[in-house]
Amino acid sequence: MSELTFEQMLEESLKTIHAGEVVEGTVIDVKPEELVLNIGYKSDGILTKNEYSNDASIDLTTAVKVGDRMEVKILKVNDGEGQVVLTYKRLAADRGNKRLEEAYNNKEILKAPVTQVLEGGLSVVVEEMRIFIPASLVSDTYEKDLSKYAGQEIEFVISEYNPKRRRYIGDRKQLIVARKAEQQKALFERIHEGDVVEGVVKNVTDFGAFVDLGGADGLLHISEMSWGRVEHPKKVFKVGQTLNVLIKEINGNKIALSLKFEDANPWKDAATKYAVGNIVTGRVARMTDFGAFVELETGVDALLHVSQISREHVEKPADVLKVGEEITAKIVDFNEADKKISLSIKALSAPESHAKQEDEDVAPVDIEAVAAATEAEE
Numbered sequence: 001m002s003e004l005t006f007e008q009m010l011e012e013s014l015k016t017i018h019a020g021e022v023v024e025g026t027v028i029d030v031k032p033e034e035l036v037l038n039i040g041y042k043s044d045g046i047l048t049k050n051e052y053s054n055d056a057s058i059d060l061t062t063a064v065k066v067g068d069r070m071e072v073k074i075l076k077v078n079d080g081e082g083q084v085v086l087t088y089k090r091l092a093a094d095r096g097n098k099r100l101e102e103a104y105n106n107k108e109i110l111k112a113p114v115t116q117v118l119e120g121g122l123s124v125v126v127e128e129m130r131i132f133i134p135a136s137l138v139s140d141t142y143e144k145d146l147s148k149y150a151g152q153e154i155e156f157v158i159s160e161y162n163p164k165r166r167r168y169i170g171d172r173k174q175l176i177v178a179r180k181a182e183q184q185k186a187l188f189e190r191i192h193e194g195d196v197v198e199g200v201v202k203n204v205t206d207f208g209a210f211v212d213l214g215g216a217d218g219l220l221h222i223s224e225m226s227w228g229r230v231e232h233p234k235k236v237f238k239v240g241q242t243l244n245v246l247i248k249e250i251n252g253n254k255i256a257l258s259l260k261f262e263d264a265n266p267w268k269d270a271a272t273k274y275a276v277g278n279i280v281t282g283r284v285a286r287m288t289d290f291g292a293f294v295e296l297e298t299g300v301d302a303l304l305h306v307s308q309i310s311r312e313h314v315e316k317p318a319d320v321l322k323v324g325e326e327i328t329a330k331i332v333d334f335n336e337a338d339k340k341i342s343l344s345i346k347a348l349s350a351p352e353s354h355a356k357q358e359d360e361d362v363a364p365v366d367i368e369a370v371a372a373a374t375e376a377e378e
Helices: 008-011 087-105 173-190 352-361 367-377
Strands: 022-030 034-038 045-048 069-076 085-088 111-116 119-126 129-134 153-162 167-169 196-204 208-212 217-221 241-250 254-258 281-287 291-297 300-305 326-335 340-344
Touching: 045 069, 069 087, 087 119, 087 129, 087 153, 119 153, 129 153, 129 352, 153 173, 167 173, 217 241, 241 281, 281 300, 300 326
Parallel strands: 045 085, 129 167, 217 254, 300 340
Antiparallel strands: 022 034, 022 069, 034 045, 069 085, 111 119, 111 153, 119 129, 153 167, 196 208, 196 241, 208 217, 241 254, 281 291, 281 326, 291 300, 326 340
């Protein structure tokens, strides 16, 4: 029997390979455009940058180092120059495809950073597999500008899996909807009318503010923002502001809120402070042709009828008074149940006998009704 030459023994010790086979190799050289791997074959394997990743911006010299071991797939045993052509990204794609199939079948929640913000949605990559999330499935509300998601890690599920067309669609919206439903259920189980809870201002409109209570929004109507008069909600509240609010009413899934806490109710001690005959000081808040509304304190307005401004004839309040002006007057009528107070400056200067008669002549005025009518005219 003839002895084998060294070259023959070496060749026999090397494994045979074929296209499509997955092998493990060791990186023996790193170049900007390719990697050279020892795969235990008579020829080294060449892994180009294009076959390493779909990311054209990747730098092989920083991503891989000599000595790294990696699994690769054989593309060609001989490229015509005796070299073995390898691919890493296609092997990763095969595994990624299987990973997406499992996630789709199991309705698994995946997490990945947004690699691209496109005109119609977002693009994410899971194990070298590109997944598209349409704009309509990014959130449960319409978002015109998706740029804030660039580079952000998001959660989603695979809602469409079609490997033949290489169509993989992600859905983030259904996760948000499901979580909000859980939060809403927990919130309604926890809160009751009369509770004081913390919330964050989500939106401010002309008629009020919507406050996120952590599971559902509550409406803080302009009439419930203060015991006093609020000119416009946007002058008082800002989006993102944290508030402690009172649960005034729960009706189905609607929550009415209030900032009119009873311990701060200005009418609580009004019977003593504003008893008939008391002398008070207030600020002219607004005027009509028939009288002036005087703010005695936040949340307490009184009506100074035009006939009670002076012993002299006054055609209309604006002829002698100005908004913001401080005046002193006498309480001539107090109705706590209806929250009505009537004032008179004239009673301060009238003789006692006449003042008594004039006090009796002053009819109580429905301040809230008059105020509402005035606002409607404006």
